Amino acid sequence: MIHEVYEWMLNLDLSEYIITFDDGLYSQYKYLEHFLKFNTPKIFFISTNIISPEDEIQNKETIPCARAHELFFKNKVTNNYMKWSQIKEIANTANCYIGGHSHKHKDLRKNISLKELHSHLKNDTDTMISEFEKKGIQIKDFCFPYNYEAPLYKEVLKQKGITNIYGSGRIAIEELKNAI
Numbered sequence: 392m393i394h395e396v397y398e399w400m401l402n403l404d405l406s407e408y409i410i411t412f413d414d415g416l417y418s419q420y421k422y423l424e425h426f427l428k429f430n431t432p433k434i435f436f437i438s439t440n441i442i443s444p445e446d447e448i449q450n451k452e453t454i455p456c457a458r459a460h461e462l463f464f465k466n467k468v469t470n471n472y473m474k475w476s477q478i479k480e481i482a483n484t485a486n487c488y489i490g491g492h493s494h495k496h497k498d499l500r501k502n503i504s505l506k507e508l509h510s511h512l513k514n515d516t517d518t519m520i521s522e523f524e525k526k527g528i529q530i531k532d533f534c535f536p537y538n539y540e541a542p543l544y545k546e547v548l549k550q551k552g553i554t555n556i557y558g559s560g561r562i563a564i565e566e567l568k569n570a571i
């Protein structure tokens with residue numbers, strides 16, 4: 392599991408691993424060529440509401456994923472994220488797949504009623520799927536924002552035909568740093 396990409400990550404031999412990239416950060420696209428050297432599947436999980444506009448100049452400096460989210464949620468800053476054209480390019484690259492990571496990337500770990508949760512999940516998932524469809528992207532894979540793995544979320548996704556679901560069972564690349 393990779394979020395923002397730092398240069399130290401480029402020294403790791405990931406040839407034995409399926410590599411997942413969360414949140415559609417621009418640093419993932421910036422270092423795409425490197426990861427393509429590994430012959431394993433790579434899945435890029437995108438939140439369809441957090442996209443850099445085509446005419447924006449993206450931030451070439453890697454910043455932490457949590458900071459990029461903070462800048463987006465507080466100030467609508469999108470320049471740490473990929474553009475649709477870049478996401479489509481990845482979708483058309485061998486061994487690369489686009490997966491869903493919700494539309495709004497809402498934090499659902501707080502106390503909200505089951506009714507509110509259910510209606511949010513249904514609406515957000517429908518919006519995500521329709522945003523992908525508009526761009527001609529079909530998804531089979533999904534990973535939960537904040538790895539929040541509620542059974543209700545799984546059920547809503549399953550009802551929409553999304554069954555390949557990733558969560559906290561993945562190994563963070565930070566944990567692999569000293570292991571490989």
Ligand SMILES: [Zn+2]
Nearest residue numbers: 413414536537
């Ligand atoms: Zn995320």
